[in-house]
C-alpha cells in the first residue's frame with residue numbers, strides 16, 4: 067500500500083498547505099497510485115471510476131511541473147465536453163490558488179471565439195479544452211504548443227466515442243515529443259489502447275478496481 071498522505075510527495079509547500087485548506091487530507095487511491103509516477107516523469111494510463119479524484123491527481127501533477135516565469139502554455143488538458151472542461155479548469159484553479167500568477171484558460175467549443183482570442187493573446191500556463199476548439203486555435207495560429215511539457219487526455223474513452231480521434235491526433239502532432247502524456251479514464255477500452263500506445267512512451271498503468 068502507498069502512504070496516503072499528500073506530505074509523502076515531493077509537492078511544493080504552498081500546494082500542500084492549500085490541499086489542507088481544501089479539505090483534501092488524504093490521497094484517494096488513484097491519487098496515491100498515479101502521483102508518484104507522474105512526479106517521477108513517467109507517462110501514465112490511469113483508470114478509476116467517476117468521482118475518485120482523477121482531476122486533482124493530474125492537476126497536482128501538472129502544476130508541479132509548471133514554471134510561471136515562462137508565460138507559455140506548458141500543460142494541455144483535453145476533455146470530451148465543455149461542462150467537464152469548465153469543471154477541470156475550476157479544479158485546477160482551486161488547486162493553484164496559493165501558487166502566484168498561474169493562469170488557467172478554458173477553450174471550449176460553443177463559446178464565442180473573440181474572448182478566447184483575447185485571453186490567448188495575454189498568455190496562459192495551462193489550457194483546458196475540448197479537442198475541436200483547441201484544434202481550431204492551433205490551425206488559426208492563436209495557440210501554440212511548442213513549449214508543452216504535459217498533455218492530459220481526460221476521459222479519453224468518451225472523447226473517442228464522441229468522434230474526436232482525428233482532432234486529438236492533430237493536436238498531439240503539434241506538441242513536442244519530449245512531453246509527458248497522461249491518460250485518465252473511467253474505462254480503458256480496446257478502442258483507446260492502440261491510440262494510447264502510439265502517444266506514450268513506456269506508460270505505467272494504474273487501475274483502481276471497483277469494489278462490489
Ligand code: ADP
Pocket residue numbers: 089090091092093094097114115116117118119120121122
Ligand atoms: P473523477 O474525475 O475521478 O470523476 P473528480 O476529480 O471530479 O473525480 O473528484 C470528485 C470529487 O472528489 C471532487 O469534488 C473533488 O473535489 C473531490 N476530491 C478529490 N480529491 C480529493 C481528496 N484527496 N480528498 C477529498 N476530496 C477529494
Ligand code: MG
Pocket residue numbers: 120121220
Ligand atoms: Mg474526471
